[in-house]
Amino acid sequence: MNYSTIKKAVACSLVASLGVAGAVNAQDAKVFGGRSQYRTWSIGINGGITSPNVLVGGSNAFGNKVGFFEAPVREYYGINIRKQFSSWFGLQVDANRGRIFTHNSEPFATVNAWDGNTYQSAETSVQYAVSLNGVFQLATIDFLRRENAVNFYATAGYGLIAFNPVMYANNDGTGASWDNKGNWGESATDRELQGDRDFKREAYIPVGLGLKFKLSDRVALDLGYTMNFVDTKTLFGPVANRTANDKFSYTHAGLEFSLGKKEKQDLTWANPVATLYDELKDPALRGEVEALKQRVGALEATVDALSKDSDGDGVSDKFDKCPNTPAGTQVDGSGCPINFPEPPKAEVSLGSYSNIQFEFDSSVLKTSSYAVLDQVASDLKASGATITLEGNASSEGPAEYNKQLSIDRANSVKNYLVNAGVAASQLQVVGNGEDKPVASNATEAGRILNRNVQFVK
Template identity: 55%
Template sequence: MNYSTLKKGLAVSFVALMGATTLANAQDSTATSSSAKVFGGRGQYRTWSIGVNAGVLSPFVAIGGSNDFNSQDVNLGYGISIKKQLGHAFGLELNGIRGKVSGSNKNAPGGVEFGYRDFETQIQYAVDLRGVVNVATVDFLRRENSVNFFVTAGYGLMASSSKTTAANGTVTDNKGTYIGSQYDRHDAKDYRKDVYIPVGAGVKFKVSDRVAFNLGYTMHFTDADGFDGATNVKTTTKDKFAYGYGGLEFSLGSKSKPDLNWVNPLALMYDELKDPSLRQEVEALKNRVSNVEKSIEDLKKDSDGDGVADQFDKCPGTPAGTAVDGSGCPLPVAPVAVAATASGFEPIQFEFNSSVLKTESYPILDQLSSGLRSNGGKVTLKGYASSEGTAAYNLKLSKDRANSVKTYLVNSGVSSSQVSAKGLGEANPIASNDTEEGRIQNRRVESSRN
């Protein structure tokens, strides 16, 4: 390919770009404004795009390195792409290119080096999946960017065939001579298959809401020596080639949605925070919180000071100092000894492996609470357990049972300093642990007045 042909190709590309830009601007003049939110998800954006590109292929890459031929030719390459944008800064792109790569040894004495004059490799296809990262922009203060710099890397597979010219002018066309399988040496193929790693960078210009113009450069590193048809020339050489291109990328999807490629998340967040409707929602939320707080205060209100909130007080206006039950009604005046036994009061029973108080224990505990609040004094709570389980576990369980009784008394108005609780485990059974009836009696808490 000569430079005249290349210039004609670039001119055609420029005319196509201008035409596409004009068409896209006309189509986008009716696009509606976006209501995208910072945390609204990808569904509020256009995320798919297709692209076409054309450019030049070269056997040399920008970072240098060893090559089998010392002079490059510039040849036309072309390709297509399909991209899914996964976030503001990252997308996955499927790429395919075709074209010709060629070079020579014209800079060597006699135009020959290692027995070769030149080569020409036809790329039937080179297809890869690569990640595309938007690394920077020159207009980061804008609500939507219009110039993005990007880098790419991925993994691909290509099919190619090469021709070489020897020092004596003999041309060797390798097409149809490639071994298709290492197990079948007679299975000759037209093209050799190689994997490669594409690594590149570029810049993207927003032409319109639908169209972007891309300039990029990608280096393709093959995992073999033979892409150029010259093998075992330099033992450490794995072949490579580069593709510099320009192309158009077309965003797909509803025109009412913005392209995720160009959204600036920081500017979007700033605009969202300044949105008057958001401020109204915040104020409404504050009012709801205030109403909830007021409702909580109303629930806690205790007009007669008897320890029972007005919402649950069935006997409002109880005189100060009157002992009341859980519904706020005065307790009957009775000596503590009504429910007392030799140990202080009737034992509080518990279910198997439980420290939860039974409701039938409440009257006994209310009487004990009334006596302690009216007459003062102190009480010692002793928790016990039946013999099931280990001694260590039963000791802890008995302590939990004693603390359950203490918590009830303290919540009913008894000072915590008036009550002490301790667990004695399986000690001091009042019935045999060999029967379930006896074990039921042993699951208990006893008290003694100090």
């Protein structure tokens, strides 16, 4: 594969990925809350082995006459830092160093170095290999789980490698050798101007695949394979008659550590469609949905009732305080004849209403309270009576906090009743805090009963 073509393709892919990632992130910010709700930085360490062969084929400087799985290996290691931009794309800086070894299984007198000698093996020392890589997560969404535990990924990047090859006469790295360390440069003048040139520096393109396993909320196991295409024919020495650039592969295992606040989720493992499963996964939410469906049904029935006017006086039965008015009678807004005294307001019996209970440290209404609240709303609208909503709390926590919590609970009940059509002037809110328990605060059963709102005349 032509190196120039690879370089252009990788550069275009990185630019396009950054643009698409920006668009996706804008959508994520709108729908899911943006990257600020996640941990997006990670650091990793890795180690493994190099081989002078790559999966896509091609030859190395020594003819590649050794089988792929017979190729000699050497140690290689490094670190990386990654910024995750979305659930499927991130940018990663990799820094590695180590050695690469290659040899031919047979002597090859036809392959000569520029000094006129023949060589059968070479070992290249890599001082550093630094690259910027796009990381594409290929299996971010798991439709069976809310959060992934295994991620497949691919990488492509561009970097700079500094290396020094030493060629040997024998295939095991022994015998007469050629070593250009300290003399790299186009000419003696270049070397003099640039100082000691122990390593040759060239651009390279890393392309890889990998698999990550989530070990904990902070740590992941990283297994990967990277093919490195170097922009030179001298990675293993200045061998004559080379027609293709050199390449090598790196197989590694490593650990990745997520950085950031503990309470945030790691974006690497976030499933952007997880919210689609909430109704299937959470029984409590299913109950809430069913309660809301019943509430909608009740509202539809109320709308039907509001449109019914049995006596035809222009006031619906729901609000008609003088039903069965004779046809043609002029009525006021209550459906009663003009100058006809309104009937006295009925008294509301509060003894039949059960207290509205709340969870610990919560002022959110339970769906189980809706039926009682709907009955209270109906009675208050019919009677026009005024009542007091007394909020209460159990004895856990500071008294001042419990005082405010009891007020919040009473206001939650008031808001529900007002939304159901009760005039706000008919409702008075009082917060007792923990001062008026209905049961002993010494037991959990008693404390549960004390988290309530009571209806008082």
